[in-house]
Amino acid sequence: MTVNADSSTTSATAPSWRDLPAAQQPDYPDPTALRAVTQELEAYPPLVFAGECDQLRTRLAAVARGEAFLLQGGDCAEAFDQVSADQIRAKLKTLLQMSAVLTYAASVPVVKVGRIAGQYSKPRSKPTETRDGLTLPSYRGDSVNGAEFTAAARVPDPERLRRMYHASAATLNLVRGFTTGGYADLRQVHAWNQDFVRTSASGQRYEALAREIDNALNFMKACGADPAEFHSVEFYASHEALLLDYEAALTRTDSRSGKLYDVSGHMVWIGERTRQLDGAHVAFAAGIRNPVGVKLGPTTAPEEALALIDRLDPEREPGRLTFITRMGADRVRDLLPALVERVTASGAQVAWVCDPMHGNTFEAASGHKTRRFDDVLDEVKGFFEVHKGLGTHPGGIHVELTGDDVTECVGGGDEIFVDDLHQRYETACDPRLNRSQSLDLAFLVAEMYRS
Numbered sequence: 001m002t003v004n005a006d007s008s009t010t011s012a013t014a015p016s017w018r019d020l021p022a023a024q025q026p027d028y029p030d031p032t033a034l035r036a037v038t039q040e041l042e043a044y045p046p047l048v049f050a051g052e053c054d055q056l057r058t059r060l061a062a063v064a065r066g067e068a069f070l071l072q073g074g075d076c077a078e079a080f081d082q083v084s085a086d087q088i089r090a091k092l093k094t095l096l097q098m099s100a101v102l103t104y105a106a107s108v109p110v111v112k113v114g115r116i117a118g119q120y121s122k123p124r125s126k127p128t129e130t131r132d133g134l135t136l137p138s139y140r141g142d143s144v145n146g147a148e149f150t151a152a153a154r155v156p157d158p159e160r161l162r163r164m165y166h167a168s169a170a171t172l173n174l175v176r177g178f179t180t181g182g183y184a185d186l187r188q189v190h191a192w193n194q195d196f197v198r199t200s201a202s203g204q205r206y207e208a209l210a211r212e213i214d215n216a217l218n219f220m221k222a223c224g225a226d227p228a229e230f231h232s233v234e235f236y237a238s239h240e241a242l243l244l245d246y247e248a249a250l251t252r253t254d255s256r257s258g259k260l261y262d263v264s265g266h267m268v269w270i271g272e273r274t275r276q277l278d279g280a281h282v283a284f285a286a287g288i289r290n291p292v293g294v295k296l297g298p299t300t301a302p303e304e305a306l307a308l309i310d311r312l313d314p315e316r317e318p319g320r321l322t323f324i325t326r327m328g329a330d331r332v333r334d335l336l337p338a339l340v341e342r343v344t345a346s347g348a349q350v351a352w353v354c355d356p357m358h359g360n361t362f363e364a365a366s367g368h369k370t371r372r373f374d375d376v377l378d379e380v381k382g383f384f385e386v387h388k389g390l391g392t393h394p395g396g397i398h399v400e401l402t403g404d405d406v407t408e409c410v411g412g413g414d415e416i417f418v419d420d421l422h423q424r425y426e427t428a429c430d431p432r433l434n435r436s437q438s439l440d441l442a443f444l445v446a447e448m449y450r451s
């Protein structure tokens with residue numbers, strides 16, 4: 001049975017999210033057309049199962065308790081024309097390689113969650129964009145309008161919600177195939193890492209770590225140990241729950257528990273621009289059983305974090321709530337301690353995850369939006385330092401990356417300079433770490449974990 005979240009998330013007294021202000025929603029010119037699409041979506045099959053969401057919640061509970069590490073990563077914005085086997089495979093391969101290094105260094109399980117199969121909607125700082133005197137509505141992600149700078153492309157089109165569903169389904173299908181069909185074999189992943197160490201400019205630095213992993217795998221092999229976990233991996237999909245019409249259309253009652261799940265992805269998060277306590281996004285997320293993340297930027301007061309816990313995790317259930325902090329490299333050491341201290345003192349057990357991307361964006365002289373690899377690394381370093389100082393667990397990292405050799409962020413072992421940015425600047429939104437920068441980051445975080 002499918003039930004619209006609107007009709008059943010709320011008690012008689014609690015306001016429905018539909019009665020509350022929802023920031024960052026598209027202005028559809030034809031509400032009837034929107035309704036026709038969401039009605040169809042309500043009848044479509046779920047993309048994920050409630051039981052899988054529960055399993056991820058269990059895994060994230062281990063992160064919250066300090067017994068696991070979360071690696072969450074993928075595009076800032078997925079795009080319909082990038083749903084290809086090559087691109088999805090490269091992204092997965094990168095995440096799996098990073099995860100192998102982190103698992104060894106942290107000596108705890110790494111929970112692998114993609115920003116994938118649903119990450120098509122973008123909140124924007126400005127509602128309009130002006131080029132050469134022409135002002136048009138901002139691009140809000142392929143689920144809303146087109147990136148092309150024409151008046152026609154920028155009109156929000158509800159048909160795009162249907163395309164988002166199908167693009168997500170196709171992506172998830174391939175991800176499931178890759179992660180369980182032998183492609184994700186740990187020995188293969190390790191061989192790719194050895195390849196990286198051999199061929200990349202910065203690779204030599206990681207040789208010792210790669211050799212240790214090699215020894216560990218050889219030891220296991222010699223012992224005759226060949227666990228099933230070596231041959232397939234648990235991988236989950238996540239995205240920002242931005243477009244509430246879409247998320248609600250994919251919210252269903254689980255027949256076993258009678259609870260509501262947003263079956264558009266395993267985990268969803270609320271962004272920095274939509275986390276208003278009295279807003280629709282928080283109300284919507286409060287009504288679903290999925291693990292939920294909330295981005296916390298530099299303006300977050302500790303009281304706000306506590307109020308978010310009250311709204312989203314009233315039972316204080318580890319794994320339910322993940323705080324994804326994005327303070328900026330120069331501020332994380334000042335701003336994070338008060339948040340972590342107050343939340344810890346409240347008794348709540350949230351998972352703390354570092355997004356070292358969104359507080360470190362700047363515009364290069366060429367006009368490209370970019371990030372410095374060193375700033376990204378430094379925010380992660382600050383995040384680890386703060387948690388170490390407080391005796392709390394640095395639970396994971398949340399990064400924007402791609403498996404392709406793009407030139408969107410500057411720095412890294414295979415150094416990309418500001419003058420290189422134009423060469424392969426392909427992101428639909430924010431600048432992503434490329435394949436080699438992502439692996440650099442994993443090896444350097446691994447070093448941090450062990451220091």
Ligand code: PEP
Pocket residue numbers: 076123270271272273295326358430
């Ligand atoms: C994002 O994750 O792409 C994003 C927009 O982040 P934030 O909400 O933290 O700005």
Ligand code: CO
Pocket residue numbers: 076077358400429430
């Ligand atoms: Co982004």
